[in-house]
Amino acid sequence: MAALEVAGLTKDYGEVLANDDVTFAVEEGEVFGYLGPNGAGKTTTIRTLMGFQSPTSGGGTVLGHDVTDERDLIAAKRRIGYLPANPAFDEGVTGREILDLHASIKGDERRGELLETFDPPVDRKVRDYSTGNVQKLGLVQAFMHDPDLVVMDEPTAGLDPLMQRAFNDFVEAEQERGLTVFLSSHVLSEVRRICDRVAILREGRLVTTERIEDLLHRTGKFVRVRVAGDVGPAAFDVDGVHDISCSTTDGGRAEDAADAVDASDATGRRRIDGPITECTFTFTGDVNELIATLGERRVLDLDIEEAPLEEVFMRFYGGTDA
Numbered sequence: 001m002a003a004l005e006v007a008g009l010t011k012d013y014g015e016v017l018a019n020d021d022v023t024f025a026v027e028e029g030e031v032f033g034y035l036g037p038n039g040a041g042k043t044t045t046i047r048t049l050m051g052f053q054s055p056t057s058g059g060g061t062v063l064g065h066d067v068t069d070e071r072d073l074i075a076a077k078r079r080i081g082y083l084p085a086n087p088a089f090d091e092g093v094t095g096r097e098i099l100d101l102h103a104s105i106k107g108d109e110r111r112g113e114l115l116e117t118f119d120p121p122v123d124r125k126v127r128d129y130s131t132g133n134v135q136k137l138g139l140v141q142a143f144m145h146d147p148d149l150v151v152m153d154e155p156t157a158g159l160d161p162l163m164q165r166a167f168n169d170f171v172e173a174e175q176e177r178g179l180t181v182f183l184s185s186h187v188l189s190e191v192r193r194i195c196d197r198v199a200i201l202r203e204g205r206l207v208t209t210e211r212i213e214d215l216l217h218r219t220g221k222f223v224r225v226r227v228a229g230d231v232g233p234a235a236f237d238v239d240g241v242h243d244i245s246c247s248t249t250d251g252g253r254a255e256d257a258a259d260a261v262d263a264s265d266a267t268g269r270r271r272i273d274g275p276i277t278e279c280t281f282t283f284t285g286d287v288n289e290l291i292a293t294l295g296e297r298r299v300l301d302l303d304i305e306e307a308p309l310e311e312v313f314m315r316f317y318g319g320t321d322a
């Protein structure tokens, strides 16, 4: 049984078709990312899955319970954690009181360890919380009753980089315990690290659902190379080179010794005589062929990294070649 299912989900707000026949399923134990730019319709799907609004047509299930059946959904919700986009808590009470209330409804088996990880200032009134602290309180609340499925709308919004990393580590550990996670995001770096699969939504329609590894494999590597000499794209005529762009600058400038192929002078820097060309391209071919071709040049600097998902994302948004 899928942990979460969306089947032909359509939501028409009148002016906007926010979800247009969206269908996908999240398997038990998966960390699944729901990606799309602002306004793509992610929150609409999530709010429908949590039973806060009715679909125009279609529907879905969470842990096997029909999201359009209020009673059925109440039973499921005890085993589900939920973090909404921009969580809003009663401002006049403390974080601890918020968590106490949640505990009385759903339980709080894991409150202590979660407070160690996310550490919101629970003795302060929520009105004094920063955006990040509200988010941390929301995360504690979403996980504290030890749910089987957690649904989160932009979970790392407002978190600083250290806390984002703590969140990623936490989700990875939770997955090992068998938790199923469904999270929306437009922060692609977080998706790449923690998600098994992603669905990409654009203007209410599902563009693709695939494994993150496949997405990365298909999109290849991003290469940036600096070589001595005035060379054009033809110098990198290897199968699998795409979207190459080269620019040549006059040589004669000081280069860091680390860049140099041969010895540096007494200052630790040296001059590269003649022009220098920097080329960037996406590479989907055999890396050995690329290395052989690069070996024909005097390489001053080389970066090879996974293609940024932002680029992949833009291609999907761009439409025509997606």
Ligand SMILES: Nc1ncnc2c1ncn2[C@@H]1O[C@H](COP(=O)(O)OP(=O)(O)OP(=O)(O)O)[C@@H](O)[C@H]1O
Pocket: 013, 016, 017, 018, 036, 037, 038, 039, 040, 041, 042, 043, 044, 045, 085, 186
């Ligand atoms: N209650 C509503 N009434 C009318 N239109 C709405 C309503 N809620 C959302 N919309 C519209 O539906 C579309 C999808 O919105 P939604 O919030 O689901 O997108 P999203 O992908 O979550 O965006 P974001 O990343 O900005 O949160 C948007 O065009 C939005 O303006």
